[in-house]
Amino acid sequence: MGLNTAPSPVSKEIARKSRPDGPAEPGQPLAEPAKEAWWYPFKKALPVYLFILPGVILFLVWTVYPLVNMFVMSFFQWNLVKPSIFLGFDNYARAFGDEIFWQALRNTIFYAVISVPGQLILGLAVALLVNQKLPFRAFFRTMFYLPVVSSWLVVSLIFMYLYNSQAGLLNYLLKDILHIIPSYQAWLQNPVTALFAICALGIWKGVGWTMVIFLAGLQSVPPTLYESAAMDGANTWRRFWHITLPLIRPTIVFATVMLSIGAFNVFIQVYVMTGGGPQHSTETLMTYMYSEAFKFLDLGYGAALSWIFAIGIFIISILEIRFLRRPVEY
Numbered sequence: 001m002g003l004n005t006a007p008s009p010v011s012k013e014i015a016r017k018s019r020p021d022g023p024a025e026p027g028q029p030l031a032e033p034a035k036e037a038w039w040y041p042f043k044k045a046l047p048v049y050l051f052i053l054p055g056v057i058l059f060l061v062w063t064v065y066p067l068v069n070m071f072v073m074s075f076f077q078w079n080l081v082k083p084s085i086f087l088g089f090d091n092y093a094r095a096f097g098d099e100i101f102w103q104a105l106r107n108t109i110f111y112a113v114i115s116v117p118g119q120l121i122l123g124l125a126v127a128l129l130v131n132q133k134l135p136f137r138a139f140f141r142t143m144f145y146l147p148v149v150s151s152w153l154v155v156s157l158i159f160m161y162l163y164n165s166q167a168g169l170l171n172y173l174l175k176d177i178l179h180i181i182p183s184y185q186a187w188l189q190n191p192v193t194a195l196f197a198i199c200a201l202g203i204w205k206g207v208g209w210t211m212v213i214f215l216a217g218l219q220s221v222p223p224t225l226y227e228s229a230a231m232d233g234a235n236t237w238r239r240f241w242h243i244t245l246p247l248i249r250p251t252i253v254f255a256t257v258m259l260s261i262g263a264f265n266v267f268i269q270v271y272v273m274t275g276g277g278p279q280h281s282t283e284t285l286m287t288y289m290y291s292e293a294f295k296f297l298d299l300g301y302g303a304a305l306s307w308i309f310a311i312g313i314f315i316i317s318i319l320e321i322r323f324l325r326r327p328v329e330y
Helices: 009-018 040-044 046-073 090-096 099-130 137-149 152-162 169-177 194-218 223-231 236-247 249-264 268-273 285-295 299-324
Strands: none
Touching (some): 046 299, 090 299, 099 137, 099 249, 099 285, 194 268, 223 236, 236 249, 249 299, 285 299
16 A cells, blocks of 8 residues: 655645745635835835934924914013013904004015015016027126125115215215206105115115026026917017916016015115114014014014014915916917
8 A cells, every 4th residue: 555645735835835925826825915014114214214304303493493482472471581471362462453563564565565576577677688698698697696695784784875865876876967856865764765765775686586586487488489489470579478478477476476575574674774764664574573572572572473474474475376376378
């Protein structure tokens, strides 16, 4: 009687589990793939997390924590020596009843309405000019961008000299050279002209930045579109209106939002040139917040003003993106 050499069911199961993944034997179910441990994706991305960890820590310490702490301060009559007094929403109610706050808000909006379109229009015009194949094009690009990298403090002091009521260059040109005005004007001491003078400085300094942004947008427009339009008889204006503007609309939206945020943050030139005067005619939200928080040490009220200011900028930015961003049609 011979030995039974047929494999038993137990040995078949052991062999099936021990062999590497491959085609299953006929009649056998397919083996399920091995499941990865729950921590494997985290382990795989660990170098990325370690790389961004320092930036996240700095962001939490220098941005998130001050914002949260300032929000808490806005509900108190904050005192650096004695215990602070909880006021609830009194600081916010005080802001909406503060006439100087509304004057500062009107001045800030006026500055934005004047300076933002001025920078957009002049920046686009300069970008169109220096985008052409002209001699010394790199030199002119550098000259237009030079004010952007100049210190706000330095250019504010220079413009104070230009606006000087006695020895200022502007008065010299308008009265002694061109004879447009009958006498020297105190540009920064006059409530009517002081804010316009600050707007002029903001436009002059920001044109170079807007030019660079628009240059990037203009160079992304395919030249073949202009060639096709020219072959169809479109003049320069029609090519600009129907090709250039639609294709750089995302660039216009970006520049408008960024310039608006910058305009609402106007501070250094006002603080250096006028200090918010005369009679609060150049007071802005930033200078008023600074005065309340650091001159009068009313930190709780200053924190409330800053949060009102931040929420307002956020709403304005969302509205600008919502109404300016549309599908490109040309």
